[in-house]
Amino acid sequence: MTSESRTAARPRTLAEKVWDAHLVKKGEDGTPDLIYIDLHLVHEVTSPQAFDGLRLAGRPLRRPDLTIATEDHNTPTLAIDKPIADLTSRTQIETLRRNCEEFGVRLHSLGDIEQGIVHVVGPQLGLTQPGITVVCGDSHTSTHGAFGAMAFGIGTSEVEHVMATQTLPLKPFKTMAITVEGTLRPGVTAKDIILAVITKIGTGGGQGYVLEYRGSAIRALSMDGRMTICNMSIEAGARAGMVAPDATTYEYLKGRAHAPEGQDWDDAVAYWDTLATDEGAAFDAEVTIDADTLEPFVTWGTNPGQGASLSDSVPNPNDFADANERAAAERALEYMDLTAGTPLKEVAVDAVFMGSCTNSRIEDLRAFASIIQGQKKADGVRVMVVPGSARVRIEAEAEGLDKIITDFGAEWRFAGCSMCLGMNPDQLAPGERCASTSNRNFEGRQGKGGRTHLVSPLVAAATAIRGTLSSPWDLEHSSDLTVTSGEAK
C-alpha cells in the first residue's frame, strides 16, 4: 500500500479502503499520513502515563464518546469482591478509575457485567464494526480485524496522542494476503491455522504488513474463530490482521448493544458490503496454507514461530540451515528442557491454561467442555479455565459449562488476562510446563522460569485428560467430536 499508488480508480484491498476512509491529512515529503481513530480501547496497564501526560500539558481528552476502558491485565480471577491483595496492582486499578472519572471515560470495572479482556469486551458490545479503525495500548488489538476493521496495538505515547487528537500519524502498511483454502478436519481449529501461519512466515515475516486472511477455510470460520486468527497476527510481526466482513459478521453484530439499528443498520451494511478487496487488487506479498492437511499444532520453543504438528517430534537444532535459527532453537530447547527427537506427545505438562484474548470466548469454552465432558483431569495436572469477560462467564454458566469444568477437576475463574501474562497471582512456578491457549510462549511469560506450549482449546482439553501434550484425535471418545472452537459454523 504505497501511498503514491493509491487512487480511487485502482482496485484496492480491504486494508487500503479502510485506510483511505480515515485519511485526515495525506503525508507529503516523507511525513506520515494522519489517520482518524474510530474507537480507542483503554486498560489499566498502558494508560496511566498517558493520562498523566494530558494532565501535565493541560490537554482535554478529545473524544470520550469514542473511548472505553476496562480492567483486565491486573485483575484477580478469584475473590473479586475483596480488595486486590497486590498493592501495586491495586494502585494501578485505582489510578484507572480516577483517570476515567476525571476525563469522562466509560469504564467497566471488576464486578461489572461488561468487565473483561478488552479484546473480548469491544466485540461483545458491538463496538467493533467493519471498516472502522481501532487502537489500544495492547498488541493484541489486531483481534478486532476479524470484523474487517483496521485494528492495531500502540504504545503509551500513542495512547496519549489518540486521547489528545483522536488521530495517529502513520506510514501506510504494506499488504499481505494469507489464503487458506480447503476444509479443516474435525479437531483442527482456527488456532492451528494461525500457529501454522506463524511457523511458516516466522515471527518477523509479517513486519510492516497488514495481513488479510482469505480463502474458503477463513470464510467457513465463525467470528470467534476469525478473532483467534487475527489476534495472533502480531506474533507474525504484523501489526494488524483483517478478514473481509460478510454475512457471518453481520449476523454476529446485529442486535448487539452498540450495533447500528433501523436505517443506520441498512446504511452501515451497504457500506460494509463495499469493503472487500476488489477483484484484481494487488497485494505486496502472498502466502498460501492448505487447510485440508493441517493437523493440531503445538509450539515447542520460546517464540510463536517455533511450532510443529503435534504428531511430530521435538526438532533437532542442527536441522535448521540458518545459523540464527539454529542458535535460537538450541537456546529454546535448553529453556524448555526438551530433547531433540522426543515425540511431542510424550511431553508431560504440569498445568493447562484455558483462556486469554486468543481463546476465551464462549465457543472456545464450549469446545473445551465438549472434550472434557464426563472425563476427569489427569492426576497432578492443574487446570485453570478463565473466561474472557464477565458476560462470557455468565453465558457459560447458563449453559452448564461451569459444572462440566468443575466436575472435570478444573478451576473455574473470573474474567481477565490471568495466566496469559501472569500480572496477577495466576502464574506458573519456575520449571513448570503448561499447555496454554494463549498467544505467547516467551521465556517467563506465564511466570518466571515457566515453560509454555501454545495450543488450541481442543488440544488443551485433550492434554488435560491425558497429562501429556495430546490431540483430540488421541482420545478414545474422539469419534464424537462435534463442537470445535473456530471450526466451521
Add this chain to the structure above:
Amino acid sequence: MEKFTTVTGVAAPLRRSNVDTDQIIPAVFLKRVTKTGFEDALFHGWRQDPEFVLNKPEFQGARILVAGADFGTGSSREHAVWALRDFGFDVVLSPRFGDIFRGNSGKQGLLAAAITEDEVEALWAAIEANPGTEMTVDLVARTATIGDLQVSFEVDDYTRWRLLEGLDDIGLTLRDEALISEFEATRESWRPQTLPVK
C-alpha cells in the same frame, strides 16, 4: 524531548535474536503508574546470570546495544523503551525491530537503527575484540563507528527528523486541528460511539 545528533559511548553486544519485550521487561514490572525508574527491571530474567553481557564490568555504562534480528517483538509495552532509556541506552542496532517497539522508541528519544545481519556480526566481533571500546553513532550521517569499522544504518526520514529536532508528536498533530474537526463533521451517524451508554 532532547535533540539527538551523535552519541559516543560503550557498546554492548547482545548475541540473541528474537529479543521480545517480555525479556526486555517482564510483565510483573508493568504495574507502576510512573514513566521512570525501570532500570532495575531491564532484562530482569537474564540479569540474574552473572555471565550476562550487561553484568560484565567492561560493559558498565553502555549507551549502545547491538542485538540480533527481531529486537522488541511482542507486546506493545512502552515500558520496554523506558527501561532501556532508564538503564542508559540511547541506541539499539539490530537487523530488524518489532514495529510497535520501533515506533515507541522514536517517541522517547531512543534510536532504533537497522543494520544488516553481517554488520551486526562484524560489530559484535569488533566489540568483543576490544570490550569497553567506545562507539560513535551519528544520526546526521547515519553511521555507527567503532575503531576502523564504520557501518551505515537505516532509520526512516520522519523519525530521524523528529529525533534531530526533538519534536513532540502531539504538538505537531494539533497544528492540523482544523482538519481533524473537518473530518469529524463528516462522520456517519452509524459509526460506533461508546457514550451515552444504551
